[in-house]
Amino acid sequence: GNSVFDWDSYLKETSSTAAPAYCFKQHEESPENEFKPGMKLEAVDPRNITSICIATVVGVVGPRIRLRLDGGDNKNDFWRLVDSSELKPVGYTEKKGGMLQPPLGFRMNGSLFPMFLVKTLNGAYYSPDTAFKSEPDTPTDNLFKVGQKLEAVDKKNPHLICVATIGDVDKNNIFVTFDGWRGAFDYWCSYDSRDIFPVGWCLKSSHPLQPPGNSHHKAVTGSRYSGGRPNGAQTSNVKQNLNDSMNLSPDSASDLETGIQESCS
Numbered sequence: 001g002n003s004v005f006d007w008d009s010y011l012k013e014t015s016s017t018a019a020p021a022y023c024f025k026q027h028e029e030s031p032e033n034e035f036k037p038g039m040k041l042e043a044v045d046p047r048n049i050t051s052i053c054i055a056t057v058v059g060v061v062g063p064r065i066r067l068r069l070d071g072g073d074n075k076n077d078f079w080r081l082v083d084s085s086e087l088k089p090v091g092y093t094e095k096k097g098g099m100l101q102p103p104l105g106f107r108m109n110g111s112l113f114p115m116f117l118v119k120t121l122n123g124a125y126y127s128p129d130t131a132f133k134s135e136p137d138t139p140t141d142n143l144f145k146v147g148q149k150l151e152a153v154d155k156k157n158p159h160l161i162c163v164a165t166i167g168d169v170d171k172n173n174i175f176v177t178f179d180g181w182r183g184a185f186d187y188w189c190s191y192d193s194r195d196i197f198p199v200g201w202c203l204k205s206s207h208p209l210q211p212p213g214n215s216h217h218k219a220v221t222g223s224r225y226s227g228g229r230p231n232g233a234q235t236s237n238v239k240q241n242l243n244d245s246m247n248l249s250p251d252s253a254s255d256l257e258t259g260i261q262e263s264c265s
């Protein structure tokens with residue numbers, strides 16, 4: 001059901017400690033999420049990071065938003081924190097003397113992009129300036145230690161934030177391992193990644209937390225391979241919780257999509 005993951009018991013059971021909050025590039029208090037589904041903004045295209053595109057908010061969970069690039073498809077949605085430096089109000093790029101770009105995979109002939117842009121922005125629901133929160137400071141050093149626990153985005157399922165362990169540390173990078181998931185989802189990232197959070201962040205931020213796979217009792221602290229298959233029923237409960245907490249039903253997603261298509265036809 002809706003039970004909250006008990007970090008205190010888990011840390012005791014696994015004789016482990018949480019990575020201290022000062023290790024992370026995250027605000028101590030999560031910023032308020034003022035975005036609403038349907039709002040438009042400017043966002044860096046995650047598949048072509050030199051491009052700034054128009055995006056629409058298609059979901060809101062805790063301090064994160066799910067974004068879809070206007071003129072793209074609905075298969076490449078991505079998630080950002082409301083204090084991401086990759087998000088700007090509509091008009092920002094033009095004010096800076098830059099040019100908005102079509103997303104990678106723009107579904108029309110490129111020559112139609114200027115007209116598409118006019119139509120997609122005409123009468124659009126702009127995100128208010130106050131919704132864009134300042135990025136947290138970057139910690140000066142990589143202070144993570146092998147074996148410390150954290151909460152981390154599953155990059156293969158980026159709507160999920162999961163129970164994780166620091167599996168390795170190398171210069172400015174850390175190896176994030178997912179407890180109870182046999183290493184299949186593990187990744188290296190910079191210590192100042194925005195995809196990693198201190199223990200307790202999800203609870204404080206009203207964001208669902210994906211518990212470890214069901215073999216976590218056998219997990220060796222700090223191991224890259226904590227073994228075992230997760231419990232299927234537990235996983236679907238978490239999925240249900242996430243769906244419940246998202247302000248987006250499959251129907252409202254297609255409504256937004258229809259709206260985009262109408263605005264450019």
Ligand code: MLY
Pocket residue numbers: 154157160162178181185210235
């Ligand atoms: N549908 C996927 C979900 C995996 C999630 C793994 N995370 C939590 C590390 C699957 O069952 O493979």
